Amino acid sequence: MRWLFELHQTQPIAHAIGALAFVCVLGMFLGSLKFRGVGLGTAGVLFAGIIVGHFGQPVDHATLDFVKEFGLVLFVFTIGLQLGPGFFAALREKGLKMNLLAAAVVVIGAIAAPLAAKLGGFDPAAVLGIYSGATTNTPALGAGTQAISTMEGVSADQLGMPALAYAVTYPAAIVAIIGTLLVLKQVFSINAPKEADEFAAANRRQVDPLERRTLEVGNPNLEGIRLAEVPGRLEAGVTISRLRHGSETLIAHEESSLHLGDLLVAVGTPGALDRFERVIGHRSEEDLAVVESNITFRRVAVTDRAVLGKTVSQLGLDKRFDVAVTRVTRADLEMSAIPGLRLQFGDQVQIVGSAADLDRAAKVLGNSLKELNETHFIPLFIGIVMGIALGTLPIMVPGMPQPVKLGLAGGPLIVALILGRVGRIRRQVWHMPVNTNLAFREFGIALFFAAVGLGAGAKFFATVFSATGLQWLLAGIAVTMVPLLLVGVFARVVLKMNFMDLSGLLAGSMTDPPALAFASNIAGSDAPTVGYATVYPLTTLMRILSAQVLAIALFG
Structure with missing residues (x-):
């Protein structure tokens, strides 16, 4: 020794x-x-x-x-x-x-x-x-x-x-x-x-959680107009994931046309949804999100560097893959996926669509657990x-x-x-x-x-x-x-x-x-x-x- x-x-x-x-x-x-x-x-x-x-x-x-x-x-x-x-x-x-x-x-x-x-x-x-x-x-x-x-x-x-x-x-x-x-x-x-x-x-009152609400189009002024033209939606921070016209349930797009009696699934804070509801018409007792269809949702992690810094609108997932982006969770904060929101590495994005379309959209966003757990x-x-x-x-x-x-x-x-x-x-x-x-x-x-x-x-x-x-x-x-x-x-x-x-x-x-x-x-x-x-x-x-x-x- x-x-x-x-x-x-x-x-x-x-x-x-x-x-x-x-x-x-x-x-x-x-x-x-x-x-x-x-x-x-x-x-x-x-x-x-x-x-x-x-x-x-x-x-x-x-x-x-x-x-x-x-x-x-x-x-x-x-x-x-x-x-x-x-x-x-x-x-x-x-x-x-x-x-x-x-x-x-x-x-x-x-x-x-x-x-x-x-x-x-x-x-x-x-x-x-x-x-x-x-x-x-x-x-x-x-x-x-x-x-x-x-x-x-x-x-x-x-x-x-x-x-x-x-x-x-x-x-x-x-x-x-x-x-x-x-x-x-x-x-x-x-x-x-x-x-x-x-x-x-006190802190619960300051932070309004997001919620989902099904609304029925009852405002005659909205007949035939595009979803992108609905007044006050972007200002309120409300996103639309599903749209039912007649018996058919579809993914909502900015170019989707509204008609009286259509049902919408809207996501936002309670106050924002109350204001948006007055514009659209009234609330429906039916929860369109749980109605049986081929449409589902998935949470996907943003890890592909090609999409970093792009806004939800610039990604164009709705046009490219028939997929709607409804929510973005960053750290402990859940936000409505408004078109102007820019994505950052590690964001958790909730997307809505068919299983095959979600797979394609997830591939574009990255969704790599390996990347999330990797030190650069x-x-x-x-x-x-x-x-x-x-x-x-x-x-x-x-x-x-x-x-x-x-x-x-x-x-x-x-x-x-x-x-x-x-x-x-x-x-x-x-x-x-x-x-x-x-x-x-x-x-x-x-x-x-x-x-x-x-x-x-x-x-x-x-x-x-x-x-x-x-x-x-x-x-x-x-x-x-x-x-x-x-x-x-x-x-x-x-x-x-x-x-x-x-x-x-x-x-x-x-x-x-x-x-x-x-x-x-x-x-x-x-x-x-x-x-x-x-x-x-x-x-x-x-x-x-x-x-x-x-x-x-x-x-x-």
């Missing part, structure tokens, strides 16, 4: 890879341990790395630096791809208000961290770790550490200090965030399950290259002594958000299956935590059990709780915010999954996830930028 203990000298790269893997195994075991439903999760890898780094042999620093940066890029890029489609929509209406509140949490914390350091007389490098750990934000740690690594006059001890301060303050921050939620719940006598029910009821690596690497280019681009900001860089945390995140929203450029599709996305994300953050922990382990215990370590801990708790309490009280008292939105907002403003899990547990609902996802992208971006601004202000 002597060769194994000498591996750090004989084969340093192999030793580094083995140490990283061992730390990930140990850390994920620690992260899986839970107390009252709350655990460290992947953050357990950080503490495993500290333990192994303290008691084990030194690990090759060049390898650790590469693994740390590569893991960070994987982590933020996959987050951006997943959140990109809903990020810009989240800035509208309620999302704008919630993101402003989350931004206030970030700004107050960024001001509180250097103030606490000034009172405690801390080294400026420790401020970056206290700020990142107190807000449980790993990308901020990566951005701050990378920022000072490019500056002159920063010693090797200072380069390792942010990770030490982060490791000291991170566990206390998790407890402090959860404690803040409990304080708010107690002070305002909040009944979390009741507010979860109210939240669900060329666009993935293109996105990473673009993210690195943006992250290393110097950006001059008036009043700042040095150019600001988004770094390897901010650049890939912004690019991924944009690419996730755009979806495709020509034939390159930025689609990643959910399971694959989660796997890459966990892999990336585990590598980052392991590298950071191994690098900080040598001096961790000497620091945390010192007077300085205790001061860092107290400063971190203040940086965590003060912004959350100020914004939480304002949101509840002034804005009358539901606890589901509030708890999700506060957990998201700290990018803290354990706090989100705790909020969901006490509510008995996943409703806080909505607020969390709404503020998470902007919060992460602001944390990264604020960490770099702090680094420049402290060392510039």
Whole structure:
């Protein structure tokens, strides 16, 4: 076994890879341990790395630096791809208000961290770790550490200090965030399950589901006119799938002529169908969709690149294959397939027609499960290259002594958000299956935590059990709780915010999954996830930028 203990000298790269893997195994075991439903999760890898780094042999620093940066890029890029489609929509209406509140949490914390350091007389490098750990934000740690690594006059001890301060303050921050939620719940006598029910009821009213309705043509003004000429149909967002004239049931086309007594199967929201019904005539008690005929329906996935970006009208499935498109499901949103709706990769399209016609239409749309479950690596690497280019681009900001860089945390995140929203450029599709996305994300953050922990382990215990370590801990708790309490009280008292939105907002403003899990547990609902996802992208971006601004202000 002597060769194994000498591996750090004989084969340093192999030793580094083995140490990283061992730390990930140990850390994920620690992260899986839970107390009252709350655990460290992947953050357990950080503490495993500290333990192994303290008691084990030194690990090759060049390898650790590469693994740390590569893991960070994987982590933020996959987050951006997943959140990109809903990020810009989240800035509208309620999302704008919630993101402003989350931004206030970030700004107050960024001001509180250097103030606490000034009172405690801390080294400026420790401020970056206290700020990142107190807000449980790993990308901020990566951005701050990378920022000072490019500056002159920063010693090797200072380069390792942010990770030490982060490791000291991170566990206390998790407890402090959860404690803040409990304080708010107690002070305002909040009944979390009741507010979860109210939240669900309010959101049900805001989202109108699609329904099917059979209508009979009774308006004499519609005699002989084409379906495309029926007034108000497109504006209401109603689609027509079937048409019965006499005893014959046909697929409805834009060129189909209407006659008095015809039956139509219309799909739309209840309000839209009510308006359309007044134009057509009246509702029929007969459900034409269940009448026995050779017409059926099928859900088909859009995977063929030739149809991406085309509208339902441009596809012309009704003319080409005698098939009607009635609904499109994108993510969790079901939409009426109006002619102007553009199709995206992964859309689930409901088509109506005969079995043979549906087969032909499905072939045109793609409907490949293999494509849906496949990770497209060329666009993935293109996105990473673009993210690195943006992250290393110097950006001059008036009043700042040095150019600001988004770094390897901010650049890939912004690019991924944009690419996730755009979806495709020509034939390159930025689609990643959910399971694959989660796997890459966990892999990336585990590598980052392991590298950071191994690098900080040598001096961790000497620091945390010192007077300085205790001061860092107290400063971190203040940086965590003060912004959350100020914004939480304002949101509840002034804005009358539901606890589901509030708890999700506060957990998201700290990018803290354990706090989100705790909020969901006490509510008995996943409703806080909505607020969390709404503020998470902007919060992460602001944390990264604020960490770099702090680094420049402290060392510039």
